[in-house]
Amino acid sequence: MEHVLYFVISRISWNEWRRDPVSRLTVRRLTPRMELRKCVKDIWVFESAGGLSEEELQVVVPNGSAKLMLYYKGDFTGLVCQRAYKLPEHKLFILGVSDCAAVAEFDRDKPFGCICFELHPAGAYRLLAVSHHELRNNLVPFEEIDGGPVYRMFEERIVLASDPAQKAILLQDYLIRLLSLTEPDAKFEYSIHAIRNSRGLLPIADLSQDLGVSDRWLRAKYAERLGLSPKTFASIVRFQHCFQALMRDKRGFMENRQFQDYYYDQAHFIKEFKRFIGHSPARYSSLQNEVGEIIYTDNP
Numbered sequence: 001m002e003h004v005l006y007f008v009i010s011r012i013s014w015n016e017w018r019r020d021p022v023s024r025l026t027v028r029r030l031t032p033r034m035e036l037r038k039c040v041k042d043i044w045v046f047e048s049a050g051g052l053s054e055e056e057l058q059v060v061v062p063n064g065s066a067k068l069m070l071y072y073k074g075d076f077t078g079l080v081c082q083r084a085y086k087l088p089e090h091k092l093f094i095l096g097v098s099d100c101a102a103v104a105e106f107d108r109d110k111p112f113g114c115i116c117f118e119l120h121p122a123g124a125y126r127l128l129a130v131s132h133h134e135l136r137n138n139l140v141p142f143e144e145i146d147g148g149p150v151y152r153m154f155e156e157r158i159v160l161a162s163d164p165a166q167k168a169i170l171l172q173d174y175l176i177r178l179l180s181l182t183e184p185d186a187k188f189e190y191s192i193h194a195i196r197n198s199r200g201l202l203p204i205a206d207l208s209q210d211l212g213v214s215d216r217w218l219r220a221k222y223a224e225r226l227g228l229s230p231k232t233f234a235s236i237v238r239f240q241h242c243f244q245a246l247m248r249d250k251r252g253f254m255e256n257r258q259f260q261d262y263y264y265d266q267a268h269f270i271k272e273f274k275r276f277i278g279h280s281p282a283r284y285s286s287l288q289n290e291v292g293e294i295i296y297t298d299n300p
Helices: 149-160 164-179 186-197 204-211 215-225 230-248 266-277 281-285 290-298
Strands: 009-012 025-030 040-048 067-073 076-080 083-087 092-095 102-106 112-119 139-141
Touching (some): 067 164, 076 092, 186 204, 186 230, 215 230, 230 266
Antiparallel strands (some): 040 112, 076 102, 092 139
């Protein structure tokens, strides 16, 4: 069901591109092509005419997914683990899987536009032919892993496409080509789904035994295919569920100790929260981070 969030964000559908007079930012969620749905979780288009509130955070909370980011309008700087990266217009970048918050910094008084492809942790390796450990907590130009003539032709077409929806279609066409060049890794994909289905509570030793592999083999596989250890990935999945519960009930989450199903005690939860977001739960609950939260809310 489509709905509109007034204050900072306006949700609009694939076939619409309008602004509410109250809203400063439009956020459109696009459906990935059928061929890509095991590798691409979601496609988001963010666009603003300027005038965004200085009080609004732009924090992207870790969720175990790498992202492809294309800024087609405006100047943008990404902060990942306190390191700054400049993203020029019409250059495709990979935001590798992270275990720290990423922050978007841009001139809020000026127009900007961004397309973000959120990749599935079980399928990103099929689109990005590089050790994902090298991408972890990093922003990397896509041309560094695939800068051949086909990619350069794709880049030229992206610049010429004026509509962000058309740019997203071109990028999907390119990714489908990359997907056709790789084969699935059944054991790795099974393990990702097992951790996600357990809400991050599955002991890694039990997972290794279930797969019939050693813990060392599994760690090496995750470093290559995901960029995180199985233990760290499980901790992010576990945190995801707590963070989603916090968003649903910011006032009562701590009072009702809703973290108890996932953490030994409150101190452990707060430590993980600060690690992944940079603020305590109490401090974060008093801040605005609508852009970061809408992705979590709509995409568990």
